[in-house]
Amino acid sequence: MKVDIPVQGKVIARYGLTAQAMVHMEECAELTQAISKMNRAREAGINDTDARFNLVEEMADVLICMEQIQEIYNIRSLEIQEMIIRKCRRQDERL
Numbered sequence: 001m002k003v004d005i006p007v008q009g010k011v012i013a014r015y016g017l018t019a020q021a022m023v024h025m026e027e028c029a030e031l032t033q034a035i036s037k038m039n040r041a042r043e044a045g046i047n048d049t050d051a052r053f054n055l056v057e058e059m060a061d062v063l064i065c066m067e068q069i070q071e072i073y074n075i076r077s078l079e080i081q082e083m084i085i086r087k088c089r090r091q092d093e094r095l
Contacts, residue, residue, distance in 0.1 A: 005067040012068055020072070024065040031058040 012020055034055040041048035069075070 003063055005064055008064065008068040008071055012072060017072060020068055024069060027058065027061040027065050031055075031062045034058040 015023075034051070034057075037051045038048070038055050041051050070077070070080070
């Protein structure tokens with residue numbers, strides 16, 4: 001998945017590392033709740049468009065947070081890609 005997220009340096013500078021770390025944790029928790037709601041809807045055979053919209057919104061929030069985390073800790077996209085490849089290979093070996 002390739003998404004274009006504007007540089008987040010201004011946000012980090014404005015609110016600070018500690019505040020943004022709290023936001024990152026909260027956004028991940030909100031994504032967890034959105035996934036849970038979608039699973040409940042699917043299990044009930046319901047097409048919940050509001051829940052789907054919320055899921056997409058929370059995914060976007062977490063992707064923005066990931067961009068901020070990369071910037072804060074100076075993590076290159078290549079490092080993440082290499083880790084993804086490593087983890088997917090390991091998962092494939094288990095299958």
